[in-house]
Amino acid sequence: MPQGSLLKLKIAILIVITIFFVFSPAKNSNSSLQKPVNSPDTGTVTDLPDYEPLKKQLESYLATKAATYGIYFKDLNTGTTWGINDLTPIPAASTIKVPYVLYLNEQVAAGRLEMEQRIAYDSNTDYAGGSGYLKETAADGDRFTLRVLSNLAITLSDNVAYKMIKRVVGEENVLGYMKSLGGTTIGSDGQNNTTARDMAAYMEGVLNFARRNPALGNRLIDDLANSIWHYGLPGKLPDNVRVAHKEGDLPGVSNDVGIVFASRPYIISILSMNQSNVEQGFADISEINRMIYEYQEKMQP
Numbered sequence: 001m002p003q004g005s006l007l008k009l010k011i012a013i014l015i016v017i018t019i020f021f022v023f024s025p026a027k028n029s030n031s032s033l034q035k036p037v038n039s040p041d042t043g044t045v046t047d048l049p050d051y052e053p054l055k056k057q058l059e060s061y062l063a064t065k066a067a068t069y070g071i072y073f074k075d076l077n078t079g080t081t082w083g084i085n086d087l088t089p090i091p092a093a094s095t096i097k098v099p100y101v102l103y104l105n106e107q108v109a110a111g112r113l114e115m116e117q118r119i120a121y122d123s124n125t126d127y128a129g130g131s132g133y134l135k136e137t138a139a140d141g142d143r144f145t146l147r148v149l150s151n152l153a154i155t156l157s158d159n160v161a162y163k164m165i166k167r168v169v170g171e172e173n174v175l176g177y178m179k180s181l182g183g184t185t186i187g188s189d190g191q192n193n194t195t196a197r198d199m200a201a202y203m204e205g206v207l208n209f210a211r212r213n214p215a216l217g218n219r220l221i222d223d224l225a226n227s228i229w230h231y232g233l234p235g236k237l238p239d240n241v242r243v244a245h246k247e248g249d250l251p252g253v254s255n256d257v258g259i260v261f262a263s264r265p266y267i268i269s270i271l272s273m274n275q276s277n278v279e280q281g282f283a284d285i286s287e288i289n290r291m292i293y294e295y296q297e298k299m300q301p
Contacts (some may be wrong), residue, residue: 012107024243044191058084058288058291067276067284069271070083072158072268073200073234074200075269077264086269091192092248094131095194095256097248098202098257100162102144102206102209104150105172106177117171121134122140125167126167127160128160128162128163130159131159132152132156132158132159139249144164151223154220157227157247175206182198184198196257197269203267219258224259230289231247232255232270232285233286234289235286241261245259249281252276253272253277253278254279255271257271264297264299
């Protein structure tokens with residue numbers, strides 16, 4: 001074939017190939033991506049549920065209470081959120097253990113720590129009264145795996161386990177992590193004040209972590225769902241409704257934050273202070289979440 005004809009043939013082939021790639025339909029680059037566990041469904045504004053009647057019902061109920069309540073809610077089907085006093089600073093009590101244990105899991109997932117790693121108990125730095133049983137059984141030098149400590153901090157709300165985790169991961173690191181999750185009321189002044197909105201962000205962080213790291217994340221959710229403290233959020237819900245949650249209390253403070261895996265799942269954070277009776281505070285939390293659950297169940301999934 002003459003040289004000029006060969007060149008023209010090559011040019012023609014290149015033009016055909018270029019046209020094919022430029023004008024052929026592009027494949028959906030997201031088709032292989034899994035939908036996040038808590039990713040809301042896409043919909044129009046008219047698809048969003050109306051929570052105003054529920055809010056009015058709750059506000060009427062709270063008006064009969066002397067305590068101060070902060071509530072933040074997120075519907076996991078649509079991403080719809082609402083709150084009542086959700087930016088009011090309230091002592092976190094033991095709900096603060098959620099971001100600490102979550103951060104520990106993040107470090108394990110990143111390969112910086114291992115759940116099988118053993119930490120020696122030091123009474124000078126780790127002893128704490130209150131809930132838990134390590135305060136009664138641990139002796140200086142006793143070594144516990146990070147897996148055991150994370151489990152005890154959540155399921156028993158063990159304060160010694162929490163302090164040992166805090167020593168390992170570093171308080172400043174966790175405070176920075178809480179900010180990265182959306183926390184705004186964060187401090188290391190010993191008060192550990194938080195807000196209902198912040199605590200909901202940390203619980204959503206648990207869901208997102210479980211999506212990225214199913215083995216570690218689902219184990220954390222399982223710990224949260226099997227705490228011995230099961231009075232608040234699950235108190236008036238059917239037994240077959242799974243609630244992954246963390247309670248916390250101090251004198252005058254009753255808190256519970258969690259994920260309710262109902263037919264229409266949601267995140268709920270209920271904090272309270274100025275309680276004259278902490279047990280009554282948890283009873284009120286149970287009643288509040290009952291109202292929310294029943295309202296959710298009446299909606300279309």
